[in-house]
Amino acid sequence: MIQDLFALIFGVFATIFIYSFLWKENPLSRAIEHLFVGMAAVYTLAGMYDAAMTQAIWGTQRIEQGNFIWLIPILISLMYFFFFTKKYFYLYRYPVSIVVGIMAGMMICGMIQSNFLAQIQSTARDLPLIGAGVWEWSTVPGTGFPGLNSLIIIIGTITALSFFFFTWEHKGALGVSTKIGRYFLMATFGAAYGSTVMARISLFIGRLRFLYETTFDESGILVNAWYIIPIAVACVIIVALWLRSRPEAKPPEPAPKPEKPKSKG
Amino acid sequence: MSLSSIAKIDRRYLYVLLFIFVTLPLLYPLKLPIPIGEHAKRVYSKTEDLAAGSIVIESFDFGPSTRPENFPQAKAHLFHVRERGMKVVALAFWPSGAPIGEDALRQVYGSDFPNIPEYGTEVVYLGYVPGAEVGMQTFADNTATAKGTDHYGTAIGSLPLMQQCQSAADFDLWAEWASGTPGEQQVIQFVQGRHGGPSAVPIVVGSTAVSVPGMMPFYLTGQIYGILNGLAGAGEYEFLLSIDYGYTYAQGPSLDAQSVGHVLILLFIIIGNIGYLLTRSKGGKS
Numbered sequence: 001m002i003q004d005l006f007a008l009i010f011g012v013f014a015t016i017f018i019y020s021f022l023w024k025e026n027p028l029s030r031a032i033e034h035l036f037v038g039m040a041a042v043y044t045l046a047g048m049y050d051a052a053m054t055q056a057i058w059g060t061q062r063i064e065q066g067n068f069i070w071l072i073p074i075l076i077s078l079m080y081f082f083f084f085t086k087k088y089f090y091l092y093r094y095p096v097s098i099v100v101g102i103m104a105g106m107m108i109c110g111m112i113q114s115n116f117l118a119q120i121q122s123t124a125r126d127l128p129l130i131g132a133g134v135w136e137w138s139t140v141p142g143t144g145f146p147g148l149n150s151l152i153i154i155i156g157t158i159t160a161l162s163f164f165f166f167t168w169e170h171k172g173a174l175g176v177s178t179k180i181g182r183y184f185l186m187a188t189f190g191a192a193y194g195s196t197v198m199a200r201i202s203l204f205i206g207r208l209r210f211l212y213e214t215t216f217d218e219s220g221i222l223v224n225a226w227y228i229i230p231i232a233v234a235c236v237i238i239v240a241l242w243l244r245s246r247p248e249a250k251p252p253e254p255a256p257k258p259e260k261p262k263s264k265g
Numbered sequence: 266m267s268l269s270s271i272a273k274i275d276r277r278y279l280y281v282l283l284f285i286f287v288t289l290p291l292l293y294p295l296k297l298p299i300p301i302g303e304h305a306k307r308v309y310s311k312t313e314d315l316a317a318g319s320i321v322i323e324s325f326d327f328g329p330s331t332r333p334e335n336f337p338q339a340k341a342h343l344f345h346v347r348e349r350g351m352k353v354v355a356l357a358f359w360p361s362g363a364p365i366g367e368d369a370l371r372q373v374y375g376s377d378f379p380n381i382p383e384y385g386t387e388v389v390y391l392g393y394v395p396g397a398e399v400g401m402q403t404f405a406d407n408t409a410t411a412k413g414t415d416h417y418g419t420a421i422g423s424l425p426l427m428q429q430c431q432s433a434a435d436f437d438l439w440a441e442w443a444s445g446t447p448g449e450q451q452v453i454q455f456v457q458g459r460h461g462g463p464s465a466v467p468i469v470v471g472s473t474a475v476s477v478p479g480m481m482p483f484y485l486t487g488q489i490y491g492i493l494n495g496l497a498g499a500g501e502y503e504f505l506l507s508i509d510y511g512y513t514y515a516q517g518p519s520l521d522a523q524s525v526g527h528v529l530i531l532l533f534i535i536i537g538n539i540g541y542l543l544t545r546s547k548g549g550k551s
Contacts, residue, residue, distance in 0.1 A: 022280045040328070040361065047360025051395035054414060106398060110454030114488060122486035192478050195495075199334065199475035201287065201526045202496035205519045206333020208291055 005216045005223060012225050015207050016232035020239075028239055052077075123153060156184045271540035279533060286529045290521035297521050304484070305501035307491030308469045311438065312342065317350030319437035320430050324452070325357040325366035331444040331473045332365060337499035337516055338471030339366075339442040341506055343373040347388075348510050351437075354408075354430050356391040358400055358447045363393040367416065379417055385424045392416025397447045402455040405433040405466075433460035442471045449480060453488050463487050471498060496523060 014032045021029035056070040057063050063070050082092040127150050128134060134147040159181035162174060170178045214225040315321070323343060327335040346353055355370060357363045370390055371378045379390060394400045394412050404411035408431055409421050421427045429435060433456055441449045449470045457466045467490045472480060474495030483489045493502055500516035507514040 023277065044360045047363065047393050048395060051393050055395060055412065102399070106402065106455065110458050113458045114453045118486050118488060119482055195474045195478050197530055199473045199495055201523055202334045202474060205287060205496065205522050208288060209519065212291060
């Protein structure tokens with residue numbers, strides 16, 4: 001289909017233009033960035049609108065079927081539009097407060113169980129330092145010595161928490177603890193950074209594979225994505241040359257200093 | 266050029282180097298060996314252990330921006346589930362996940378999907394389910410309340426599979442392909458937490474690498490049974506499937522490129538730190 005060919009060509013241009021940001025910010029990268037944000041917003045809006053209409057109005061057991069209770073959420077959601085009026089702005093706060101209230105109620109119940117109690121339970125279960133097999137090499141791959149793991153968990157949890165203890169000055173025993181805690185935190189951030197690099201390179205590889213491997217082969221037309229790369233790169237070079245040839249914009253003149261009020265008398 | 270002047274190198278040279286080093290293994294794969302991680306093995310074994318006819322929820326909660334990582338994971342798992350004769354209820358709690366989910370289903374069940382004989386009995390696609398966390402909770406409490414129709418407008422009540430899958434009590438596995446919120450944490454809180462815990466609703470997750478450190482506490486507690494960690498996780502899973510089911514192991518060149526890219530970045534970090542230490546030892550500005 002011709003749409004697929006267009007998607008392929010546009011995809012190559014968009015990829016090259018957005019990566020041209022690494023050279024420097026330029027009109028092409030900015031245009032694609034804005035297009036991406038705009039399309040993502042519109043797509044989300046359209047998806048939600050469609051789902052809401054299907055869910056509340058046209059679906060089975062909905063308003064169309066005489067189930068008028070669905071009018072309540074529709075009216076509440078329409079109250080969001082009072083955000084745009086000065087006079088009735090206060091009405092906008094009602095849907096916001098309803099959503100915040102529902103989410104807070106749901107979150108508290110869910111988080112206490114899954115993020116709080118279950119985590120404490122698991123940490124406490126791993127704590128024993130004495131017992132059969134605690135200081136023996138575990139047969140479970142990647143586990144090592146369970147006792148050593150427990151010791152690291154105990155030291156790491158206490159010292160990292162002590163780092164955020166600001167009531168007393170970090171001196172003496174507390175100073176040592178906060179220093180060790182800082183190392184634990186740095187190791188955590190390091191692991192997070194490593195994962196971030198891994199994720200970003202994965203995305204880069206994804207784009208490269210799209211550029212090297214995607215092919216349109218229909219109705220006697222054969223287009224490989226990499227055919228289009230030179231054209232897209234040429235566009236970036238033309239823009240670069242154009243930017244260079246432009247006279248540099250003068251920096252805005254500083255605003256005049258406000259005059260001191262003359263003293264009376 | 267002294268090591269201490271390394272800090273002044275234009276970063277764009279590093280980008281060019283990275284581009285070259287990542288591109289070469291893609292064009293000329295190195296075929297490096299793949300150690301299969303414990304996390305991926307657990308996802309595989311959990312899926313293997315389920316009986317044919319079990320109901321698996323495949324939730325596509327990611328957008329185009331993380332497709333290179335999440336899509337191969339989800340596609341490989343869908344293939345595994347289909348090969349094992351399990352029933353699939355696929356859906357998305359992200360609007361942008363809906364077309365991606367449909368794409369994965371088409372690639373696994375055939376380009377005619379949903380016009381295939383097994384649609385409605387073996388596989389159902391609900392598409393976007395609105396409401397994020399609230400939608401997840403509603404779906405787990407009563408699937409028909411969360412969405413009255415499937416992605417193609419067919420009433421859920423008329424689909425035989427959805428009559429067997431009425432609430433979380435009927436889910437045998439929840440496969441969450443996630444890259445943000447709502448994602449695996451919301452499934453833990455609003456589905457698993459409210460419906461009997463990890464033994465009742467086991468969760469396997471395929472995630473972007475950047476999110477995995479945040480998931481580890483849930484993995485260690487058993488709330489998440491197994492994790493596919495980014496592109497590497499997808500590659501490991503594909504490799505396992507290629508041995509047992511002849512699945513195409515397509516991520517090999519990508520993993521080679523990733524390994525080479527990581528080695529290069531490690532070298533940059535080491536050289537940069539040496540340069541930094543030398544500058545500091547000479548009393549210069551860091």
